[in-house]
Amino acid sequence: MTTIPERFQEPLQFVAKDLLEQLKAENEDDAKVVQIGLMLFRQGLVYKLKFINDMLHATVQDVTPAKVQLNLDFIHLSECSCPAEGYCRHQLAVFFQLLSQTRSVSAWIDEWRLPLQEKKQAKQLGIQKAKDLLQVAGRQKPNYERWMDAFNESFHAIMESGSPKPYVVTELYKVYMRRWKANAPYQEEWKLLYHLVGYVFTFKRLGILSMEHGHSKEMIQRYYVQLFYEMLDDVYEVVNRLSVRSLPFAFDEFIEKLKEDTSELLTIPFALEYERTHLYRLLWTKFFKKKEWVAAELQKLLALEVQNEPVSIGIIHLHLLQKEDEAALEEIARRDDFVTPYILYWIELLSSQREWKRVGPYVEIYIKKLKGYLSLSTDYYEKASYTRVAIRAIKPYCSVTDRQDLLEKALSETLPFSYNEYEYTLFDNQAFEKWIDLQAYMDHDIEMISKERLKSLEKHHPVLLLPLYHQSVQGHIRQKGRDHYRQAVRKMKKLRSLYKKLKRQSDWELYLEAILEKTKRLRAFQEECKRGKLIDD
Incomplete structure (x- = not known):
């Protein structure tokens, strides 16, 4: 068995941690890759392990043998001879083979499956608590304080049970949203206002939850930032529907209180500054007019x-x-x-x-x-x-x-x-001079420009092409090598044609003389000029 060099042992632990985060147990494709990779490893089908430079090379006996190169410094740059994209079963099999020398592969699998198990448990617990709440709550009548108490009770019971991990927030949120929406008033206008108040409350409360439970901005982005965007979309839809309706005077008291709660979006110090500021601007633009x-x-x-x-x-x-x-x-x-x-x-x-x-x-x-x-x-x-x-x-x-x-x-x-x-x-x-300057600024070789563009310029403004061809010739000569010299000669022949078309043959001769003098020590380039009949033998 190949022993892991000491310098690779720490990178291997980082790889193990990275794969825990990148491969999702709830993702069907990821689960299949891990399952088959584990099977290949346990059947002893990984062999010929050897370290070459910074890579681990191995062969995995599958239907056809697969050659794997595992990069322990940058695991996402690993390669396999199989046609699969991203992490494949062969790479996972080699990873498990290597990991088995330092720790329990089964323990890694259990840790990888834990978020999925916790999500299922959290969802079931949330559903049960939602059922309990529904047994004691009826449809909410128009009363702002009573609405807020009900939102708060549901959020606390469902979203804050225990210490919610970032990866279970989405599952709990789905249960919570169904729960509080079930108590919306029947009348359409009041139902829309109830939803609007609920979205603003939930947006703030979810932000506070992330802060109280130590969810970093990176964790939020990774696991549940989409919930904030969904609420922004929902608020946009609700205020648009309310804006085309004649709102009852009874709304005024609710709007006054909602305005006060909306101001807190700017002052509560949770992450996602742009998103909460955008919600504030949206409400003041479309609703508090x-x-x-x-x-x-x-x-x-x-x-x-x-x-x-x-x-x-x-x-x-x-x-x-x-x-x-x-x-x-x-x-x-x-x-x-x-x-x-x-x-x-x-x-x-x-x-x-x-x-x-x-x-x-x-x-x-x-x-x-x-x-x-x-x-x-x-x-x-x-x-x-x-x-x-x-x-x-x-x-x-x-x-x-x-x-x-x-x-x-x-x-x-x-x-x-x-x-x-x-x-x-x-x-x-038709700002062609600026267009030429842009190509020079970008250091684009003339070969990167479409043929249609070149044909149009050659027909109507051939003089503008001269600096592009000059730049391309110099670029190929600087890179040296026969292939580049041949490319330079091709561009020089095109330059010769352009100078002739412009009736500036004397300028071409001066240019050719200057470039040959400058490159007189580059024998290979001089030979290519002769082969291209730019100069006589």
């Missing part, structure tokens, strides 16, 4: 001794709702880059209302802050995704007001993530 309400809420926030990030955004939003754009923009200007993603909502809100004169300053300040905000992340794909959202949001304003200069500035500020959009915009607007 009276001018006197907005003015009073603004004064309330301004009077707070501690103005954290969500409170700052709330103040800006209320200024905007009062059409105090100068005050809102002044607040945005003096805030750090954290404010940037929030501006997107205001641009989209004002654009949807077609208030184009008001939109402009928000677009301009947003563009100024975009580059700094993007620099906060190290994830290229996250930056590229956000850039697409940002450009899509400012496009309507730029199009309606013919402010293509602003759109171009935004595209320029967000390079390289906006390259595709910027490239298309410049070419479509």
Whole structure:
């Protein structure tokens, strides 16, 4: 049996922990992979284990032998000769073979299955408690305090039984939501208001639960952040349905109390600052519409001794709702880059209302802050995704007001993530010189440019192609090697044709003379120039 070198023993324990988190017992595909991998290991079908550099190589005898390379430093970079994607049964079999030398494989399996077992137990317990509650509770009559007591009782009984692990929260939440919705009033308007109050209560209470039980932001993101997004969608739907109805005067007392509870979204210090701030803005935009309400809420926030990030955004939003754009923009200007993603909502809100004169300053300040905000992340794909959202949001304003200069500035500020959009915009607007400069900035070889683009430029603006071909030739020569020299010669032949088409043969001869002199020590390149008949033998 191959002994694990000491330097791999600690990485193996990290791998064991990572796989516990990455492979889900409740996921049918993951469960199948683990089950078959365990079977292959227990049948002794893993052999030829050997460590080469930083990799463990092994063979697994399956229907056909599979060659496995297990990377203990970066387990997700492991490879197998089988066609399966991601973690396969052969990789798991080799992992179990290795793990068996340091600890019990059965103990690892039990630990892996534990979340699934606890989820089932939590769900059953939640269902039983929900049944008990239903036996003593009837339909809730319109009384705000009684509603809140009922929500609180259900949440405490179902969601807070024991010390809920992050991975059981979703199962408990489903039971809890069915429970409190079952007591909604019959009348449609009151039912909608009851749901709205319930969603706001649950959003806050779930955030507090995460804080009280030590669930980190990473845990929330991994296990149940989708619950907060579901509630945001539900609130959006409810307020839209309420907004088209004539609300009874009896609602006023409920709305006053809901406003007070909504303010706490900004001050309760649980994670997901953006999500709770977004819920606050959504309610004040679509539901708490009276001018006197907005003015009073603004004064309330301004009077707070501690103005954290969500409170700052709330103040800006209320200024905007009062059409105090100068005050809102002044607040945005003096805030750090954290404010940037929030501006997107205001641009989209004002654009949807077609208030184009008001939109402009928000677009301009947003563009100024975009580059700094993007620099906060190290994830290229996250930056590229956000850039697409940002450009899509400012496009309507730029199009309606013919402010293509602003759109171009935004595209320029967000390079390289906006390259595709910027490239298309410049070419479509026939800004060919800027388009050429963009290719040079991106250090794109001319071979990366579509043939259609090149044909169009060669036909209408051939002179613009010269710097691209020059850059490509220099790039191939710098990389050296026969293949690159041949590529350089092909580009030089194209340059010769372009110079001839432009009736600038003398410039071509000067260029050829200069490049041959510069590369006179590169015998292989000189030979390729002769073979390509750029120079005589």
